[in-house]
Every structure is written in C-alpha cells, then in structure tokens.
Amino acid sequence: MNIVEGLIKGDRRALARAISLVENEDSSKNEILKGVYTHTGKAYIIGFTGSPGSGKSSLVDKLVSVIRREGLTVGIVAIDPTSPFTGGAILGDRIRMQEHTEDKDVFIRSMGTRGSLGGLSRATKDAVQLLDAFGKDIVIIETVGVGQSEVDVVKNADTTVVVLTPASGDSVQTIKAGIMEIANIFVVNKSDLPNADRTRTEINLMLDLDNKKKEWRPPIISTISLTSEGIEELWEELKKHRQFLEEGDRLAAIRRERVKREIVDYMEHIIKSRLWEKISGTTLFEKTIEKISQRDLDPISGAEKVLERVNLDNHEFPE
C-alpha cells in the first residue's frame, strides 16, 4: 500500500490522507490499519479532558512548546464539538495552535463529534495509531467535555490529565461520575482566579474519600496557561507518571487490556454487521417488529425468536 509506505517513511501528506480515510470509514481503512500496526507501540499517549472553557487548548499549546524544547516530536488529536446544523466545528479554538503550524514536528488533527459515540472513540484510537506509526514520540488526545464519551476517548491514553478551573459551574461537584477515576494528574488552570484554593481543596477531599489504596495519588498542578506558569511542572509530573507506569509491567498490563478491548470491539463490530446484514429487510424481521408494535409479542422474546432463525456462522439468509 502506497499510503502506508509513505506514512511510515514520514510523509506528512500521506499521514493526513490516511487519517481522513480512516475517519471517513473508507473501504481502505482496514488495510491501512493492518499495514501500520507493526510500526506502532512506541509513542507515549497523553489524554487531556475537562469542561469547555477550562482552557485545555491553550494549556496543551504551551505544553507542546515545553516538549518540543526537549527535541521530542508531537502529534495531537483534538476532538471539537460539531454543530449538527453547520456541520463544522463551533468552538474554532484550533486557531490558536498557530504557534506550532510552522513546526514540522508537530502534527495537529481536529476531529468532529459528528459520528456516533462509539465511532468517535474508535476514530480517535485509529488516528493515535497512525501518528504512532508515523513516528511521533508523544501523542496528545484533547477532548472537550467531561461526559462518558470523553471517558471513552481518553481510555486510549497512557496518562490522563483532567483540567478544572476555579470558575463557577466548573466545581468538582459537577464533575461527572467516571471522570475523577480516570485522572492520573489534575490541573487547576486559571489558578490566578479567586477560589483556586477551594478547587484544590475539593479535589484533595475527593481523593481522600477514595478509600481504595492506590499506588499513585494524582498530583494537583496549578497552572496559568497565559503566562505558562506551572507548565514545566506539569511536564515533569507527566514524565513521573510515565516512569511510574514503566516500572514493573504496569504499562504493559494497561496496553494489554487495551488490546483485549480492541479485539473484542472488532469482533463485536463484525458480528453486529453480520447480524444486521442477515435480518435487515427480511420478512421475519419486519413481521416481528410489527407484532411487537401491536403488543402481541414482547421485544425480548422477539429478539430470541429472530436469533433462533438466523445463522450467524455462515452467510445464508433467513427466508
């Protein structure tokens, strides 16, 4: 495959093209992903999440400058919320990454949230793999929001940073279930605002409440992205967490779990399409829906009945 070869040789246009093909579910997608796989596994993957307006983008921007000073190359996958009406990114904060647009060793890719939830998480994982195979030392996933979708997206990261601000409405109390659990590092950004201390105290309290004994207690870093305050410290903590994971086989275990989830995802995806292919438009399926709609049959029994008549292992169709 020409595009895979190009990507591995370091051709930026091949990389950009590959990400697009994969994101758009092109028919070449599987071939591309299969082709690059043996070249992956070298990049270190960092995830950033937090509420809109927490200043994550500027923070990542400043962090990239610090990372670049050490000579490491960087790839960024930024998830932007997309408006269903305009079809384009609505926050448009990608503009501020201009600082690095001249830098060939920083590759930035924005992804919309047009698709389904599962689709977004998959597209992010795929883009990360392409950046990894391309040879980026550090790959950053940046996602806006603190919902379940973000939790799923950052599950692709080795180290996860949760960004909060002292601003109202962004209190620790409103942080959704799941997000506190995935944080390896907390950042209180805009820490020059009033209430920054309270935010730090709230996080500490939550960490204290967590009675599961953990080997790693997430540090809380105060930053001001405008003045780059705290950014060096954040990078140091990121390196510490990486070191922590690389001791023993923690990182290997995390990545093995990721592989397991990935292969199960693919298998589920394959059998789900096989199922859909076999039932869609069949009289059996349509009649069952009709019966359930009429309340002559319940959905569970309906599902069981249709499955009894569908052969999932070969490609014969029912009826």
Place this chain on the structure above:
Amino acid sequence: MNIVEGLIKGDRRALARAISLVENEDSSKNEILKGVYTHTGKAYIIGFTGSPGSGKSSLVDKLVSVIRREGLTVGIVAIDPTSPFTGGAILGDRIRMQEHTEDKDVFIRSMGTRGSLGGLSRATKDAVQLLDAFGKDIVIIETVGVGQSEVDVVKNADTTVVVLTPASGDSVQTIKAGIMEIANIFVVNKSDLPNADRTRTEINLMLDLDNKKKEWRPPIISTISLTSEGIEELWEELKKHRQFLEEGDRLAAIRRERVKREIVDYMEHIIKSRLWEKISGTTLFEKTIEKISQRDLDPISGAEKVLERVNLDNHEFPE
C-alpha cells in the same frame, strides 16, 4: 409472576421492587419485562434534558403540579449523577420533590449513573415501561447534562424538552452536537436573568440555520420555575406537540422505530454475551492477545481469526 401482577393491579411497592430488580440486572429481569409488555404503550413519555444548574428539577416539579390539576397521573425517572467515590447521588436535588411525596398519583424514581452508558439508557427504558404498565398517564424522564449519554436516554421519549438558561457557560454555543437536533421544545429557564433575550435569539438563529425543512419548528418557552411563570404555557406546548405527533401516524412511526432499535439492542446483547462466553479464558483468545501485544499480529486480523474458529450458533466452545 406475583410482582408483575401486583404492579399491573397498581401496587406501588410492587412497582418500586420491579424497578429495583430490573435496574440491578436481577435474574428475574427478563421475566418481569416480558410480563408487563402487553400492558405498555398507553403512557405519553416526555424527556427533559439540559445542563446541570439549569433548574430542570424545579421546572419538572412545577410542571407536575399543572399536570396533576388535570387529573393525570405521573411517573418520573430522574437520572442523577453519581460520584464514583461516595457511590451516592451528589446533587441531591431529589429533596425538592417533596411537594409531591404525599401524592399517591406521582411516582418518582431516581437512578444513578453508576453503570455503563448503554446500561443507563437501557435501565431508563425499562423503568419507563414499568411505569407505563403500572398505568401512569404521563412518564417524565429527567436527565442532567447535554452529552451523548443524555441524547441516548431521551431517545426513549415521545417529546423532548431541552432546558437552557441565560447564565454564562450555558450558552447555546457550548451545547453539544446532537442535543439541538433532538429538541422538540426549548425552555429558557430563569428567564428573569440578564441575557435571556440573547439566549432566545441564539436558539432562533440556530433553528433558522437548520435548512432541513421540518414540519415542526420547536417553540421557545420562557420560564421562571420559582414563580411558575411559563409553566402553563409549557404544558400547552407539550400537548400541542403530542397532538402533532398523533396526527397521521407520526407517533406510531416513532414508536415503531423505537421497537426496532430495542429488538436489535436485545439481539446484539445476546450475541455479544454468547461471543464473550465462548472466547473468555480460552487459549485461542489469550494467545491472540499476546501476539497482538507483541505486534506479531494486528487486532483486525486477530479478531477475524478468532471469529473463524468460534461457532456462534451452537454452544460448542473453541479448543
């Protein structure tokens, strides 16, 4: 089944018990759901979603008073964000539903967001069906947040109300993809705050941008839940939307789509557990994960290879 009989006869304790059993994935879950299904389909289902702090709960509280004055009975399924550390609801705003606790014809059930995303959407759907079978005229789903999880939850509703406030950070701009599309009615709550007009203008602008010609343009209702202002109007608009759906076969079509999604969900659930049952712990699966972790095999080829050796239609295990 005793519990199903009790529920259908109107025993509130049987209802509460049934919801708990279903929410906790008890082994009796499928029997309960199968048992009540023929008694469902009569309730009208309204979904409420919006950012935390938008005052949805008070709004629903006031709306219930208006609905009760017409003699209709009400069931409420309220999704509360749960803290992963304390295990309990953190917003605790259920407290304010006290106005209706003495009213036997209002049944309120809070659900945590502990489980997985898909699990929550499923549990909500199940609880709605139980309230429907119990005989509630109106069932309200209330969910905190504006992410994909909320979109999935309110897909179980016939009419969806999106609640916004003029408060900062709750601007229409930050509303996530998908949420604007599902709104049948917009509410600008706390409309006595400054910027309420701007919020209304922004929603109107977004609706104007939506070039898909639609038969129903979502109305925008201004409310102040504290003084009940606008609540009567909201109820009138809800009735109008219901009437709109009941004209022709719009409601039937929506519900048919829901049945279709439901039966497919059940089928996918069944085949996914069948798959997991067959591969979990097998040498085939473990060796494949190992090979992928070593980069000797890519995950897609690995998934394909495992599936080739698994027989999904009968219950023989590979190796």
